[in-house]
Amino acid sequence: DAGVIQSPRHEVTEMGQEVTLRCKPISGHNSLFWYRQTMMRGLELLIYFNNNVPIDDSGMPEDRFSAKMPNASFSTLKIQPSEPRDSAVYFCASSTFGETQYFGPGTRLLVL
Amino acid sequence: SQKIEQNSEALNIQEGKTATLTCNYTNYSPAYLQWYRQDPGRGPVFLLLIRENEKEKRKERLKVTFDTTLKQSLFHITASQPADSATYLCALLSGGSYIPTFGRGTSLIVHP
Numbered sequence: 001d002a003g004v005i006q007s008p009r010h011e012v013t014e015m016g017q018e019v020t021l022r023c024k025p026i027s028g029h030n031s032l033f034w035y036r037q038t039m040m041r042g043l044e045l046l047i048y049f050n051n052n053v054p055i056d057d058s059g060m061p062e063d064r065f066s067a068k069m070p071n072a073s074f075s076t077l078k079i080q081p082s083e084p085r086d087s088a089v090y091f092c093a094s095s096t097f098g099e100t101q102y103f104g105p106g107t108r109l110l111v112l
Numbered sequence: 113s114q115k116i117e118q119n120s121e122a123l124n125i126q127e128g129k130t131a132t133l134t135c136n137y138t139n140y141s142p143a144y145l146q147w148y149r150q151d152p153g154r155g156p157v158f159l160l161l162i163r164e165n166e167k168e169k170r171k172e173r174l175k176v177t178f179d180t181t182l183k184q185s186l187f188h189i190t191a192s193q194p195a196d197s198a199t200y201l202c203a204l205l206s207g208g209s210y211i212p213t214f215g216r217g218t219s220l221i222v223h224p
Contacts, residue, residue: 031210042216045212095210097210099161100158100161103156104155105155106153106154
């Protein structure tokens with residue numbers, strides 16, 4: 001298995017632009033998580049999907065952030081409009097029944 | 113509020129020695145505790161899981177203890193090697209929850 005796949009690996013954009021991050025979970029996993037990691041705040045959960053349904057989005061910072069999971073093999077995290085404080089590494093992780101999480105390589109986002 | 117504490121200062125040790133990392137928590141009753149390894153530029157990788165009714169778990173050179181009275185987990189790497197240098201994160205899960213809460217991680221540096 002290729003593991004969790006994320007794209008792009010790096011994204012540099014200007015403030016106000018829309019950013020879309022993509023994730024392909026491991027086949028057969030029923031849970032998907034989006035995290036954000038910064039030096040200041042560590043690894044923070046943004047949203048959790050189970051069987052493609054958003055279960056907990058309490059970590060989504062504000063309305064500028066949205067996430068979708070249209071099917072079991074694909075999820076997106078969108079930021080519109082982006083701001084410099086959104087600069088971070090965004091990780092997608094998947095799991096089966098939540099015990100062990102398998103993380104993707106992350107997307108390093110820089111908003112200028 | 114729930115709090116997970118890991119030493120923010122890097123742990124420097126000599127090759128061949130045992131490294132011991134600490135994870136303390138408050139206002140939390142975890143059913144599971146996990147340890148992950150994160151290398152620079154990569155996502156966290158799962159290492160070990162220990163349940164609340166287990167005192168100790170071993171895997172090759174790794175050992176984890178879980179003391180629910182002290183609200184603490186210790187992570188040991190015996191016969192440490194420079195390749196063990198990384199950041200190690202602990203994560204806690206409550207019973208019935210699939211959403212882990214991660215600590216900020218401790219950086220381990222093993223000197224040859």
